[in-house]
Amino acid sequence: MSHSELPADVTDVATGESVTIQTEHGLYVDPKALSAHLPALSYRDDALYMEQVSVDELAKQYGTPCYVYSKQAILDVYQAYTDSFASLDHQVCYAVKANSNLAVLGVLAQAGAGFDIVSRGELMRVLAAGGAASRVVFSGVGKTYGDIEYALTQGIGCFNVESISELTLINEVAVALNKRAPISLRVNPNVDAKTHPYISTGLKDNKFGITHEDALAVYQQAADLSHIDIVGIDCHIGSQLTEVAPFVAALDKVIELIHSLRDHGIELRHIDLGGGLGVRYIDETPVSIDEFAEALLPKLSELGLTVFFEPGRSIVANAGVLLTQVDVLKPTEHKNFAIVDAAMNDLIRPALYQAEMAVIPSTLPSDGIDTNGTKPWDIVGAICETGDFLAKDRLLSLEAGAVLAVTGAGAYGFTMSSNYNSRPRASEVMVSGNNHQLIRKRETVEALYADEILWQDK
Ligand SMILES: Cc1ncc(COP(=O)(O)O)c(C=O)c1O
Numbered sequence: 148m149s150h151s152e153l154p155a156d157v158t159d160v161a162t163g164e165s166v167t168i169q170t171e172h173g174l175y176v177d178p179k180a181l182s183a184h185l186p187a188l189s190y191r192d193d194a195l196y197m198e199q200v201s202v203d204e205l206a207k208q209y210g211t212p213c214y215v216y217s218k219q220a221i222l223d224v225y226q227a228y229t230d231s232f233a234s235l236d237h238q239v240c241y242a243v244k245a246n247s248n249l250a251v252l253g254v255l256a257q258a259g260a261g262f263d264i265v266s267r268g269e270l271m272r273v274l275a276a277g278g279a280a281s282r283v284v285f286s287g288v289g290k291t292y293g294d295i296e297y298a299l300t301q302g303i304g305c306f307n308v309e310s311i312s313e314l315t316l317i318n319e320v321a322v323a324l325n326k327r328a329p330i331s332l333r334v335n336p337n338v339d340a341k342t343h344p345y346i347s348t349g350l351k352d353n354k355f356g357i358t359h360e361d362a363l364a365v366y367q368q369a370a371d372l373s374h375i376d377i378v379g380i381d382c383h384i385g386s387q388l389t390e391v392a393p394f395v396a397a398l399d400k401v402i403e404l405i406h407s408l409r410d411h412g413i414e415l416r417h418i419d420l421g422g423g424l425g426v427r428y429i430d431e432t433p434v435s436i437d438e439f440a441e442a443l444l445p446k447l448s449e450l451g452l453t454v455f456f457e458p459g460r461s462i463v464a465n466a467g468v469l470l471t472q473v474d475v476l477k478p479t480e481h482k483n484f485a486i487v488d489a490a491m492n493d494l495i496r497p498a499l500y501q502a503e504m505a506v507i508p509s510t511l512p513s514d515g516i517d518t519n520g521t522k523p524w525d526i527v528g529a530i531c532e533t534g535d536f537l538a539k540d541r542l543l544s545l546e547a548g549a550v551l552a553v554t555g556a557g558a559y560g561f562t563m564s565s566n567y568n569s570r571p572r573a574s575e576v577m578v579s580g581n582n583h584q585l586i587r588k589r590e591t592v593e594a595l596y597a598d599e600i601l602w603q604d605k
């Protein structure tokens with residue numbers, strides 16, 4: 148399959164808000180137009196740079212597949228949150244699950260961030276990176292006795308409690324340790340976040356939180372427990388939200404509860420609005436952090452409470468790329484496959500959520516885009532699964548050996564990676580200005596089976 152029907156003036160796409168052209172054969176994503184929306188990336192003389200470093204140079208030095216993150220891009224979004232909510236007493240608790248590399252956590256800890264965690268492992272990472280347990284909120288539906296014990300011993304800031312049994316377990320552990328446990332209830336407001344069903348969390352059919360209807364009674368139960376300190380209220384309705392309306396609807400429900408708690412003599416110190424703000428992967432137009440703040444500030448200011456946020460994706464997604472090299476080109480009558488050295492084990496979002504992520508070349512042809520040479524390609528990995536793809540039907544001009552960057556890969560990329568097909572996980576690199584540094588070594592195959600034990604017949 149060869150012709151792409153790309154218009155000859157394809158580079159003009161860069162002038163519009165959209166960065167794509169959809170043709171009968173596939174999607175063309177204009178690399179320069181897209182990079183104009185991604186602060187960490189730019190093309191210089193047709194070579195892709197992250198901050199001041201050429202992506203080809205990074206691929207050469209560190210090999211592929213490799214995740215690369217811009218330190219500045221991470222800090223800029225963190226700062227945008229703190230600036231937009233500067234008029235309120237607030238705390239940004241970065242959601243560790245989005246990207247838990249110690250270097251990323253360390254940069255954010257130094258900037259003053261708190262953290263949102265969902266496991267003992269994530270708390271251990273935060274502490275290892277220099278974060279303070281007192282600035283950590285502990286979310287998640289399945290906290291175990293051991294998790295709670297560890298968190299209490301470290302001096303956790305707050306447990307976001309998701310069920311009555313968790314509440315009683317936290318009290319039990321606190322009694323055993325002779326400590327007081329700070330808690331907030333995660334309220335499920337039954338609001339449609341208008342996102343992919345797998346990443347919607349605030350509907351009554353989702354496993355998360357305590358229903359709005361039950362929340363008051365559970366707070367009253369909490370108030371009667373000997374070692375529980377009620378400190379806040381929490382809500383997180385989903386991820387990759389592009390509109391502000393669901394956030395406002397959820398906030399309204401939480402405010403209703405805060406008022407009825409006050410009427411019942413239960414005073415809170417903070418309100419936690421969770422995370423969820425979406426990002427632009429290709430042509431999405433999510434609300435900006437400023438617009439998000441503008442919509443929420445009037446309601447929040449009246450409450451007189453400290454406000455917590457738990458953003459993950461919006462802080463790191465567009466600070467990162469996954470670099471991969473084209474290993475094999477396999478054009479056929481019906482489909483063209485570009486087999487690359489990254490796969491679904493490195494980046495599962497396309498396979499799991501049908502997520503559309505941009506794939507752009509590290510080097511553009513210097514004489515402009517050759518529309519005749521462009522073909523629709525499925526960018527696939529070498530894993531034995533038909534679902535192993537990074538992108539489908541993308542109009543690109545490719546040759547074996549070319550380095551490609553999957554953009555938006557800083558969030559839920561490496562953290563969701565696996566060793567399927569005994570593939571070692573990718574390395575990770577951080578860039579700052581013209582410096583760059585390995586922040587996680589590429590795994591070795593030997594490390595994958597180092598803890599396995601051969602069966603011994605007795
Ligand atoms: C409880 C909680 N807080 C925060 C987040 C971070 O969400 P996001 O990465 O969409 O900002 C998540 C993930 O959806 C979550 O489950």
Ligand SMILES: N[C@@H](CCCC[NH3+])C(=O)O
Pocket residue numbers: 244346348386387496500558559563
């Ligand atoms: N892993 C999801 C986000 C899940 C958020 C966790 N509550 C994604 O890549 O989009």
